[in-house]
Amino acid sequence: MEPQDSNPHRRLKVFGALAVAVVGIGLAAVLVMTSRMPESQIATPKPPSVEVQIAEATQHTYRIQSQGTSLPRTSIRLVSEVSGRVVSVAESFDAGQVFAKDDVLLTVDPRDYELALTQAKAQVAQAELRLLTEINEAEIVRREWQLLKQEEPTGLQAREPQLATARAALEAARATEEAAKRNLDRCEIRAPFDGMVAKANVRPGQFVALAAPLGELFTTDVAEVRLPLASSDLAFINLPSPGADTALGQAPRVTLSTRVGGQRSEWQGHLVRSEETVDPVNRMVYVVAQVTDPFGLAKRTGPALRSGTFVRASIEGRTVENAVVLPRQALRGKNRVWIVSEESTLQRWLGYRVPGQPSRLAFRSVNVSFADADVVVVAGGIQAGERVITSLLAGVIDGMAVKVRELDSTDE
Template sequence: MKRIIAIVLPVLVLVVLVGGGFVLTSIFKPPVERADEQPRGLSVFAEAAERTALDLKVNVQGEVRPKRQIVVAPQISGRVSYVSPDFVDGGFIRQGQVLVRLEAADYELGVTRARSGVASAEQALARERAEAELAQQDIEDLGIEDASPLARREPQLAEAEANLNSAKAQLADVQLALNRTAITAPFSGRVRERSADLGQFVSPGQALGTIFATDVVEVSLPLSDEELGRTGLPLAFAETEEQPGPQVVFSTNVAGERREWIGRVKRTSAALNPQTRLINVIAELEDPYGAGADDGVPMAPGLFVDAQIDGRRIEDVVRIPRSALRGVDRVFIGDGPNGKLEIRTVDVIYSTDEGAYVSSGVEDGEYAIVSPIQAAFDGMSIQVVERMPDGSLEPRTPRKTATDEETEDENAAQVAGETEGASQ
């Protein structure tokens, strides 16, 4: 018995000591402190939506071409005796300037012969008029009242007059041919190419070169039906003083630098292209080598240019960042004060690299989220951080403390209790 007591008594003492220590530790331990800040939601970047007016733009491309371009060709045949030093590829020419001259000796001889023929016809007409007067005098002296026209020499007089007119026509013809030995420029411009030189024999209609006017150049810009609607132009448009065409900004790289020129839409083409189903809008730039040039750099024919056409103006739209669009028509909106995410469907009117413009679904001042979010859902907890225009970041979701959580729980419980009491 004593042996059992000796074994059990130490065990009981140990149990009492351990239990007493646990009780004392539980009584005197410090209270558990709750963290003031609760776990935060996913941090996202957002930008504020802005209500504004939208000036639509249409961006297309086209090739510059001269409005007037002709092939220089002679109207007569002959050997080239003179070529203007300006009549070379790239040369500047003036209106009325002689570009090519043909040998004129043959045509000068023709003029001399024609003048001789005119003199002979004039002499024959004068003689015939004198004889007609004598015949008329003889008829009167003889008292003949019913003399025939032949007796009055009327047919002979008419023939002499006709011969004179024919001789004068021949003179005018050879004189015209002589004048055509000098081939002049019908307008001021530049030479695109030359295909004739001294000593070459040319025939009527043979190409001697190509020149174009430098007063106006034009660009044909193909537009789809949707793009034509954005410009606000009718299908059959021609610029007038009452209805001027929209402005067009042409741009391209020239000698490694970006150049711009300002033109206007003048008209639309007569019909749609049957292959592409596009309609061409014709834009023009006046004086491309002078006042219309960009710091002395002309918009020369042959350049391939980008063209931005001013379109319609739409009032009262909301601009959001282009990166805020999710797919075609969805946007994530951040409720900054409450730290919640909303998924909305918007009506996108137009979008560029500068932003997307919507007519509904987003209000002015709301935060459009630009950060990528996986598995997003309505009501998702987030922390909204606004990206300012200067690049700085501003938090828009306040941090919630334990006291805020308890207050929200109490308010929720109170509302639930009132609802339950009202239902009873």
């Protein structure tokens, strides 16, 4: 009885599965018949976006970049002109201390030289006495000779050799006295100029010999910086002529700068001369810039330009008119720029233009008169108002389509 009761249920399950399958097949057929095939589309490449700068003819002042080390204009080694024991040293005679001209920096024991001066004065007195004696004796001889010979005596009869010897002895004694005075004065070693002590080698009680080094001094009124320049850079600077007396205010101005601890310091100077020789090693010409009062001792303002400081220099050069100045990145290679044009290369060749066409990139050869790390000065090849591409692009082709992103005029 149980098998007979399950047969109707089996039949219902089979019929249900077949019905679902038929409906699914029917729906699939309907979808296939009513669907449309996708249309193939060719992707249109977008032109790269570029930044441009409008070329303008403006007045431009060349600025030549260089670098060098600040050094004092005058630096000397102080030596002893006498020998003896150092009895005193001034407080200003120490490294980094400032002194004035004729200040006594140190003193050597003067007693031996005082004795030598006393002896020299005694020799002078003896020589003067001898000369007076010879003069009196010569006068007596002259009178006696006139009484006997009725004529003036000459040569040995007038004691001329004895007088000459006495006069020479007096001059020698006076020279010895002068030398003794000078040696006594040299016991006080004085500053030859206003300046600063770079090094002090002696202290009180130390014995110094003749010509022994005592220290090093340098001036503080002017600092100098030797700046190397390429020979091609000299054409953009109004260098003072050799031997010409050029006022400091008329010399080319130089801005010296350095950065220490994140802070930038600047000093203003002038280009005073050129060494007028080409260095055989680096083929550079050195010019000299001067900075007045580098330590700020007179004005007591601004940072000190210490000796040995490495500085970067920006030299103000000549001023030219109608120059096209562009950013350095606008120059491609040595003498090429990219211009935004409304015509393609083929249209330029054929001499017509199709309205509505996208902007095109065009190669342009230019005449570059000056270029440094920041700007390039173009003397020819670009017309005022043309748009120069300043963006960096890869795979550039002459005549390719570009999209101008932003316009900016030359503003130096």
